[in-house]
Amino acid sequence: MAFKLIFSSSFTSKIQKSTAFPIPASFFFNLFKHYCFSSPLGLDRCIEVDDLPQTYYSNSFLASIIDNCTHKRHLNQVHGQLVISGLQQNGFLMTKMVNGSSNIGQLDYAHKLFDKFCDPDVFMWNAIIRAYSRHKLFQDAIEMYRWMRWTRVDPDCYTFPYVLKACTELSDFRLSQLIHGQIFRHGLGLDGFVQNGLVALYAKCGHIDCARVVFDGLHDRTIVSWTSIISGCAQNGKAMEALRMFDKMRKTDVKPDWIALVSIIRAYSDVEDLEQGKSIHGCVIKMGLEDEPDLLISLTALYAKCGQVTVAKQFFDQMEIPNVIIWNAMISGYAKNGHAEEALHLFRDLIARNIKPNDVTVMSAVLACAQVGSLELARWIDDYISKSEHKSDVFVNTALIDMYAKCGSVESASKVFDHISNKDVVVWSAMVVGYGLHGRGLEAIDLYHAMRQAGVCPNDVTFIGLLTACNHSGLVKEGWELFHCMRDYGIEPRHEHYACVVDILGRAGYLDQACNFILKMPIDPGVSVWGALLSACKIHRHVTLGEYAADKLFSLDPYNIGHYVQLSNLYASARMWDRVAKVRVLMREKGLSKDLGYSFIEINGKLEVFSVGDKSHPRAEEIFNELQTLERRLKEAGFVPHTESVLHDLNYEEKEENLCYHSERIAIAYGLISTAPGTTLRITKNLRACINCHSATKLISKLVDREIIVRDSKRFHHFKNGTCSCGDYW
DNA sequence: CTAGGGTTAG
Numbered sequence: 001m002a003f004k005l006i007f008s009s010s011f012t013s014k015i016q017k018s019t020a021f022p023i024p025a026s027f028f029f030n031l032f033k034h035y036c037f038s039s040p041l042g043l044d045r046c047i048e049v050d051d052l053p054q055t056y057y058s059n060s061f062l063a064s065i066i067d068n069c070t071h072k073r074h075l076n077q078v079h080g081q082l083v084i085s086g087l088q089q090n091g092f093l094m095t096k097m098v099n100g101s102s103n104i105g106q107l108d109y110a111h112k113l114f115d116k117f118c119d120p121d122v123f124m125w126n127a128i129i130r131a132y133s134r135h136k137l138f139q140d141a142i143e144m145y146r147w148m149r150w151t152r153v154d155p156d157c158y159t160f161p162y163v164l165k166a167c168t169e170l171s172d173f174r175l176s177q178l179i180h181g182q183i184f185r186h187g188l189g190l191d192g193f194v195q196n197g198l199v200a201l202y203a204k205c206g207h208i209d210c211a212r213v214v215f216d217g218l219h220d221r222t223i224v225s226w227t228s229i230i231s232g233c234a235q236n237g238k239a240m241e242a243l244r245m246f247d248k249m250r251k252t253d254v255k256p257d258w259i260a261l262v263s264i265i266r267a268y269s270d271v272e273d274l275e276q277g278k279s280i281h282g283c284v285i286k287m288g289l290e291d292e293p294d295l296l297i298s299l300t301a302l303y304a305k306c307g308q309v310t311v312a313k314q315f316f317d318q319m320e321i322p323n324v325i326i327w328n329a330m331i332s333g334y335a336k337n338g339h340a341e342e343a344l345h346l347f348r349d350l351i352a353r354n355i356k357p358n359d360v361t362v363m364s365a366v367l368a369c370a371q372v373g374s375l376e377l378a379r380w381i382d383d384y385i386s387k388s389e390h391k392s393d394v395f396v397n398t399a400l401i402d403m404y405a406k407c408g409s410v411e412s413a414s415k416v417f418d419h420i421s422n423k424d425v426v427v428w429s430a431m432v433v434g435y436g437l438h439g440r441g442l443e444a445i446d447l448y449h450a451m452r453q454a455g456v457c458p459n460d461v462t463f464i465g466l467l468t469a470c471n472h473s474g475l476v477k478e479g480w481e482l483f484h485c486m487r488d489y490g491i492e493p494r495h496e497h498y499a500c501v502v503d504i505l506g507r508a509g510y511l512d513q514a515c516n517f518i519l520k521m522p523i524d525p526g527v528s529v530w531g532a533l534l535s536a537c538k539i540h541r542h543v544t545l546g547e548y549a550a551d552k553l554f555s556l557d558p559y560n561i562g563h564y565v566q567l568s569n570l571y572a573s574a575r576m577w578d579r580v581a582k583v584r585v586l587m588r589e590k591g592l593s594k595d596l597g598y599s600f601i602e603i604n605g606k607l608e609v610f611s612v613g614d615k616s617h618p619r620a621e622e623i624f625n626e627l628q629t630l631e632r633r634l635k636e637a638g639f640v641p642h643t644e645s646v647l648h649d650l651n652y653e654e655k656e657e658n659l660c661y662h663s664e665r666i667a668i669a670y671g672l673i674s675t676a677p678g679t680t681l682r683i684t685k686n687l688r689a690c691i692n693c694h695s696a697t698k699l700i701s702k703l704v705d706r707e708i709i710v711r712d713s714k715r716f717h718h719f720k721n722g723t724c725s726c727g728d729y730w
Numbered sequence: 731c732t733a734g735g736g737t738t739a740g
Contacts, residue, residue, distance in 0.1 A: 095731085099731070123731075126731060126732085127731070130731070130732085157732075158731055158732050159732090160732085161731095161732040161733055162731095162732075162733095164733080165732095165733080191732095192733080193732050193733050194732090194733085195733090196733045196734070197732085197733055197734095199733090199734090200733070200734060222733085222734090223734080224733050224734045225733090225734080226734085227733095227734040227735070228733075228734050229734095230734090230735095231734065231735060231736095232734095257734090258735085259734055259735045259736095260734075260735080261735090262734095262735040262736055263734080263735055263736090265735095265736090266735080266736070293736095294735065294736055295736090296736095297735095297736050297737075298735085298736055300736095300737095301736070301737065323736095324737080325736060325737045326736085326737080327737085328736095328737035328738075329736080329737050330737095331737090332737070332738075333737095358737085358738095359738075360737050360738045361737085361738095363737095363738055363739065364737080364738075366739085367738095367739080393738095393739095394739080395738055395739045396738095396739080397739085398739040398740065399738090399739050399740090400739090401739085401740080402739070402740065425740085426739060426740050427739085427740080428740085429739095429740045430739070430740040431740090432740085433740055434740090459740095461740050462740085464740085465740075
């Protein structure tokens with residue numbers, strides 16, 4: 001018997017001949033592979049040759065055909081051939097078909113084939129589970145696994161890696177434990193692949209202790225095992241632990257590959273250890289991996305997070321293929337390091353280039369807006385988000401709450417808060433912190449009760465918010481009680497919590513109690529605690545205790561300008577001018593100089609910045625006329641400047657010409673001449689409000705009948721009708 | 731037929 005293969009063009013010229021049997025299957029395979037699948041056209045013609053005797057379609061031949069299918073049409077045709085040949089119940093080939101369908105994205109087709117297959121064996125089950133897992137339908141993958149067990153087919157060592165992968169994505173700890181048990185029952189507890197899967201799974205579920213148990217029991221730790229445990233620690237906020245594991249790994253023969261390096265770089269950027277991060281960067285270069293796109297992302301994130309935005313930008317610029325993650329790393333890096341303008345510029349650039357932002361991108365843009373502090377900008381991004389698919393993302397909404405609070409509108413923050421359906425502890429905490437920032441302590445506490453009512457358990461950050469809220473509102477008793485509530489939730493107070501309590505007690509004048517509290521602390525009091533005590537001493541003019549605190553601070557943190565400023569302020573408040581001068585000398589010896597004060601005000605969407613006595617603005621003359629008018633009206637209203645203390649108070653802006661030329665006063669004057677009567681003025685300044693400006697602003701708000709909202713370095717002040725929301729307690 | 735990574739809120 002002879003037959004003809006009739007193919008198109010080039011093929012025809014090569015082979016158009018009659019031949020006699022037997023022809024080896026490999027001959028057909030090579031022909032098919034080489035010619036049929038190089039173009040869809042070739043295949044169409046090939047399948048038309050259906051008078052090929054079936055005996056020559058060996059399994060491996062057909063399998064190779066299936067492997068080379070690139071289109072659903074190809075699979076259909078092959079399937080047709082299998083049916084004709086009576087091979088539709090051939091497990092090997094049908095498994096190939098399921099794999100093939102899955103590989104080209106035809107999950108529905110895979111499932112149809114699976115459904116038509118009677119009595120699937122473990123290979124077939126593995127194929128369908130893998131198909132669902134690869135298509136991110138993890139719940140379905142688990143369902144298939146359950147069904148498989150129900151049909152009493154035993155899973156093997158190839159089944160579990162995909163089942164574990166699905167569990168990992170679902171982050172279901174109970175299910176993980178269940179499956180772990182089944183792994184043991186099937187005697188697969190010692191399989192390396194399965195064990196590595198378990199390590200990664202437990203780590204992602206947040207049960208790093210379980211991951212460690214599996215990891216410690218591993219006989220053969222490959223780079224995958226190490227990467228799983230290192231990244232697991234890092235993903236659970238235990239970067240130090242991750243790096244300790246990396247140290248252990250270094251003592252073995254296992255060499256890191258690029259995926260391991262990604263995890264290690266992440267751990268170093270989490271702890272913001274730029275030096276160590278740089279040494280890993282060196283490894284990357286040594287291994288010739290610097291062009292690996294995912295390492296570019298990691299390095300960008302590392303340098304950006306550590307504040308080296310210029311270096312980060314160089315890596316960012318090296319990335320040629322559009323990748324939203326590297327944009328996210330760069331945008332959030334800019335936003336977190338005081339380059340909000342660049343962050344937003346990049347965000348707009350991304351949109352202009354038609355790269356699709358994801359939830360993380362818009363969240364980073366929100367962070368940038370929060371940093372700018374402009375309510376108008378805040379409304380713009382909120383508007384953008386409300387029209388997008390990102391409006392339901394909990395990360396985005398949490399950032400929005402924080403942003404509105406930082407831009408001065410607790411009301412808008414609370415509106416966002418109300419619209420979130422499933423509020424987690426971070427959402428509640430963000431709102432609590434928001435109230436705290438504005439000195440609305442009672443509302444913060446009410447929210448805390450509502451949160452418990454809703455069955456959400458507070459965490460350490462919730463209490464930071466509550467304690468700062470109490471602090472900003474002078475709620476001593478409430479703060480003290482809340483601090484002791486932490487124990488009920490099993491939350492170990494951190495330095496910040498202790499510092500808040502010291503702040504609360506100290507500001508309210510309970511200096512002895514604050515001191516006792518510090519002495520009884522179970523952990524060594526750090527900079528924040530002594531700093532709180534020092535500033536309390538400054539308020540209450542307790543020089544000896546303040547000097548004691550300052551002494552501690554100077555040994556703990558000798559190059560921080562803030563502590564010297566505080567001590568100097570303490571002396572100034574006690575009118576000890578000679579000691580003020582001594583501190584200044586000390587500062588000069590250490591080569592420290594204080595930050596310049598500046599204030600922002602936003603008028604018609606444009607941000608204006610003023611420094612002390614700033615005359616650089618085009619409308620400077622009008623501004624200074626307005627300042628003088630204000631000064632005159634203040635005097636007429638009986639305002640007495642707090643000249644003496646302020647002049648020596650290094651915390652605030654340097655004395656230049658006159659107190660009324662402090663930057664926020666210039667910003668207020670500019671705001672008054674640039675906006676319609678009655679418009680609220682919103683000002684942001686980098687330092688804390690000085691006592692003189694604070695008193696003056698209260699009176700100005702009454703004289704000009706304006707609401708003036710000032711965000712200083714610590715909190716918000718809402719000035720209205722002669723009073724301030726802080727109740728002069730800040 | 732199998733495993734590990736990157737950006738993210740208070």
